[in-house]
Amino acid sequence: MTEQALVDFRANFAKALNDKQLRRNLTKAMDSLRLKRKAVFADKEALERLRSVGNAIRRRSLSKLPELLEKLEKKCTENGIQVHWAETKAEANQVFLDIIRRHQASRVIKGKSMVSEETHLNHFLEEQGVEVLETDLGEYIIQLDHETPSHIIVPAIHKNRDQIAHLFHEKIPDTPYTEVIEELNAIARKTLRQKFFAGEIGVSGVNFAVAETGTLCLVENEGNGRMCTTVPPVHIAIMGLEKVVEKLEDVPPLLRLLTGSATGQMITTYFNMITSPRKPGEKDGPREVHLVILDNGRSNILADPELRQTLQCIRCGACLNHCPVYTRLGGHAYGYVYPGPIGSILTPQLEGLQNAGTMAFASTLCGACAEVCPVKIPLTDILRLLRNKSYDTQDSPTAVEGHGYKKNVSEDLAWKGWTAMNTHPAFNTLSTRMLGLIGVHLPRVGPLKGWTSVRTAPKFAKKSLHQLAKERGLSDE
Amino acid sequence: MSSARERVFANLHAAMQRGGFKVPETGTPLPLTLSRQERIDRLKTLMENMHTEVYVVKADDWLNVLKELLRQRSLNGLVYGPGTPLAAALEPSWENDLPPLIPYNEEIEQFKDRLFAIDAGITTTRGGIAETGALILWPDAREPRLLSLVPAVHIALLQADTIYNTFAEAMNSERWQEGMPTNALLISGPSKTADIELVLTFGVHGPKELIVLIVD
Amino acid sequence: MPDRPDKAYFFGTCLIDLCYPQAGLAGIELLQREGINVIFPQGQSCCGQPAFNSGFPAEARAVARQQLKCFSKDYPIVVPSGSCAGMLKHHYPELFVGEPEAEEARRFADRVYELTEFLVKVLDIHLEDRGKPIKVTWHSSCHALREMGVVEHSKALVRQLRNVELIELQKEHECCGFGGTFAIKLPEISAAMVGDKVADVRQTGAELLLAGDCGCLLNISGAMEYQNIPIPAKHIAEFILERVND
Numbered sequence A: 001m002t003e004q005a006l007v008d009f010r011a012n013f014a015k016a017l018n019d020k021q022l023r024r025n026l027t028k029a030m031d032s033l034r035l036k037r038k039a040v041f042a043d044k045e046a047l048e049r050l051r052s053v054g055n056a057i058r059r060r061s062l063s064k065l066p067e068l069l070e071k072l073e074k075k076c077t078e079n080g081i082q083v084h085w086a087e088t089k090a091e092a093n094q095v096f097l098d099i100i101r102r103h104q105a106s107r108v109i110k111g112k113s114m115v116s117e118e119t120h121l122n123h124f125l126e127e128q129g130v131e132v133l134e135t136d137l138g139e140y141i142i143q144l145d146h147e148t149p150s151h152i153i154v155p156a157i158h159k160n161r162d163q164i165a166h167l168f169h170e171k172i173p174d175t176p177y178t179e180v181i182e183e184l185n186a187i188a189r190k191t192l193r194q195k196f197f198a199g200e201i202g203v204s205g206v207n208f209a210v211a212e213t214g215t216l217c218l219v220e221n222e223g224n225g226r227m228c229t230t231v232p233p234v235h236i237a238i239m240g241l242e243k244v245v246e247k248l249e250d251v252p253p254l255l256r257l258l259t260g261s262a263t264g265q266m267i268t269t270y271f272n273m274i275t276s277p278r279k280p281g282e283k284d285g286p287r288e289v290h291l292v293i294l295d296n297g298r299s300n301i302l303a304d305p306e307l308r309q310t311l312q313c314i315r316c317g318a319c320l321n322h323c324p325v326y327t328r329l330g331g332h333a334y335g336y337v338y339p340g341p342i343g344s345i346l347t348p349q350l351e352g353l354q355n356a357g358t359m360a361f362a363s364t365l366c367g368a369c370a371e372v373c374p375v376k377i378p379l380t381d382i383l384r385l386l387r388n389k390s391y392d393t394q395d396s397p398t399a400v401e402g403h404g405y406k407k408n409v410s411e412d413l414a415w416k417g418w419t420a421m422n423t424h425p426a427f428n429t430l431s432t433r434m435l436g437l438i439g440v441h442l443p444r445v446g447p448l449k450g451w452t453s454v455r456t457a458p459k460f461a462k463k464s465l466h467q468l469a470k471e472r473g474l475s476d477e
Numbered sequence B: 001m002s003s004a005r006e007r008v009f010a011n012l013h014a015a016m017q018r019g020g021f022k023v024p025e026t027g028t029p030l031p032l033t034l035s036r037q038e039r040i041d042r043l044k045t046l047m048e049n050m051h052t053e054v055y056v057v058k059a060d061d062w063l064n065v066l067k068e069l070l071r072q073r074s075l076n077g078l079v080y081g082p083g084t085p086l087a088a089a090l091e092p093s094w095e096n097d098l099p100p101l102i103p104y105n106e107e108i109e110q111f112k113d114r115l116f117a118i119d120a121g122i123t124t125t126r127g128g129i130a131e132t133g134a135l136i137l138w139p140d141a142r143e144p145r146l147l148s149l150v151p152a153v154h155i156a157l158l159q160a161d162t163i164y165n166t167f168a169e170a171m172n173s174e175r176w177q178e179g180m181p182t183n184a185l186l187i188s189g190p191s192k193t194a195d196i197e198l199v200l201t202f203g204v205h206g207p208k209e210l211i212v213l214i215v216d
Numbered sequence C: 001m002p003d004r005p006d007k008a009y010f011f012g013t014c015l016i017d018l019c020y021p022q023a024g025l026a027g028i029e030l031l032q033r034e035g036i037n038v039i040f041p042q043g044q045s046c047c048g049q050p051a052f053n054s055g056f057p058a059e060a061r062a063v064a065r066q067q068l069k070c071f072s073k074d075y076p077i078v079v080p081s082g083s084c085a086g087m088l089k090h091h092y093p094e095l096f097v098g099e100p101e102a103e104e105a106r107r108f109a110d111r112v113y114e115l116t117e118f119l120v121k122v123l124d125i126h127l128e129d130r131g132k133p134i135k136v137t138w139h140s141s142c143h144a145l146r147e148m149g150v151v152e153h154s155k156a157l158v159r160q161l162r163n164v165e166l167i168e169l170q171k172e173h174e175c176c177g178f179g180g181t182f183a184i185k186l187p188e189i190s191a192a193m194v195g196d197k198v199a200d201v202r203q204t205g206a207e208l209l210l211a212g213d214c215g216c217l218l219n220i221s222g223a224m225e226y227q228n229i230p231i232p233a234k235h236i237a238e239f240i241l242e243r244v245n246d
Ligand code: SF4
Pocket: A261, A312, A313, A314, A315, A316, A317, A318, A319, A320, A341, A342, A369, A372, A373, A374, A375, A376, A377
């Protein structure tokens, strides 16, 4: 690797691949998620129609993004939701801190939000002396173990019940050891109930924000999201600016696609649509609702007609579940917040190719991700585009940060040679003949070493098909 | 220094200048048109699959069924929202051998201690969705949001006539876009999680049991 | 291509040229047996996919241009690889957007068929099995499956063979980990993937592995050989030809 990356991808990959327990946990879980999705979308025709609808909705939203965001802001404000803008992660975190300070609060309860992972909100707030508690069971588990999510939908999927049993026993006071999943859930329920009761600030993500009505939509199964957005006196929601949709009627198809693709559910237990803080006369719900809208590089992604499709994503995680690379590595090996195929197209654009470009190469381009993506993002095409940009030193208004980072003489030369060989028939004949003569005696070093560590070396035929075709007298044109 | 808002919008507008937005016609999902009975059946089946207890009851009988269900369980109380037609039906006919009826009649700040200690809550619903099996709730001043969340048992009354084919049909025919409430909800079962080894278990943070009485 | 053509081009692919010429020949013979006059342009080389997938589109385009030149007549182009066929059919048009050859590339793409697709869809071939009973399994290449959508044709051909029992893999739709330069750039991940694929092949109990793509064959059979697993692997064209000739 020529790049000076912050994350040592190769070392991470090797470590993950050697973790037998991780491989077992992941294989089992991913197999099951794939089957569930397949079952809920049994009708292929209906699914394809739904995917086209989802794709069109998301494209339409992006095509009017500034307009819709203004509308969302206006509607939310009219409804009493306070809107805050953040260009950077730091700005977003500061908005949280200011609100928390204003309320002199110190106990934050949180529903699952990947954007808050992106801004490293927990870490930031904890450094400021604020207690932040993740309440989604999976998030709670990994928070106890000081880990980050390994999957965007099922964050603790890399752990099995034994590992969680040990964790609970060690980290939650007065907790007897149990491997019974129902009992583990009950422990979490009991512990977190207290926290819901006492939480001062509730934090959530947003699955869709509806510009037409100023409504924030949240998808969840556990009820912790509803707790966080209903019990504490203040609710702060955070979303990436691409999450806006134009109309309320855009929501039902996206909801079907999201829950079906993510976990094979027709619908989640709760679909929570929040349009205002507590109104006079109402007896519960937060008195203040804040919406933090984060850019963090998304507006740049919008500039490129191909790359902008990345922003269509509804974060269902289906591309992770179907990715042969993700299902063997898990999320942590990628070293960034968003793993798997979506992470591999999004992260290099957010963090720069020089830092995360390797992710775009960690794919066989098998196309399993694009095949299942509910909003039809051409993930493989975008991966390929990012690879091109990794070698492309030319500046352009839509250039990705760190473009050209991989450019190097030896690879350039190799591909020049390859091109010459494949554009000059005489050259081609000569080189294939030579390989035929060398046969199996290729040196097991250099690029071939990786190949031969688990496979026998390719055997070159004595005569090429070109020669054989000629011998058979096949016509040339 | 310009505000974050100005910088974000400046960036967005610059990006829009690049053009090349292709927006296909939105189209519609495959339609679903079921008869009234099919809608009831489908909602019932799907919600039962999600561990909901569903009873289809006659209009003059639902109160008896409810009382019977409550008698079978040992519950320390049933919290409800006063001032609704449901409340008007419950209040006069309550009997001593039933869990006491507790009105949610204070703001949460005062009521929190009690609410978190009550076993069951009862609510009306605005409608149902046959396609995916779900209840529609629009909590309001009379029926607060936490009634359907905090108590371990949630009982919901659903009028069979308000079961729509799809979510889209419900919102379009009721013109939701003209005015959304503080909080609108879809509920498809008791709270659940599969975060440990994808093993589905019910009753994590929200209700452990959901009981639906479909009034036919 | 509604009518049965007299002539067809054969695009041998670079891997077949180098490592599996017998598979290429078998493909040619299957076409000839059906009365097709097979044209093999000697100037052909590689479809350009290695460069196309590695971040070198200009180099891929240069090589693609060479193929456009060699296959210029209006004959169908038959390719014994779903992956290379996918490149020619789906990526050439996009590779030449804004180039003088844009229209030519689109017309070229329209003429491309994967071999088994051509045998089934265009030639409506009927196979008479003369071989002994055998259990085989089938590996789908990702591009045959997803870009070309021809896997059902390949399996339909195998099922036409009376004495051949096809036992499907548990994860037929999962990539074997080849991915061209991926196998060399990220060998550890590739190794994990091919390891699982080999295990899947073994659990079928098949005596032979079939595939329609030589990249996958090279990868999976190389791994099986390395592990001393005595399950041979073959390109489907070679297998079919043996069965009908025996
Ligand atoms: S890219 Fe597509 S499949 Fe992947 S998370 Fe986003 S919406 Fe889901």
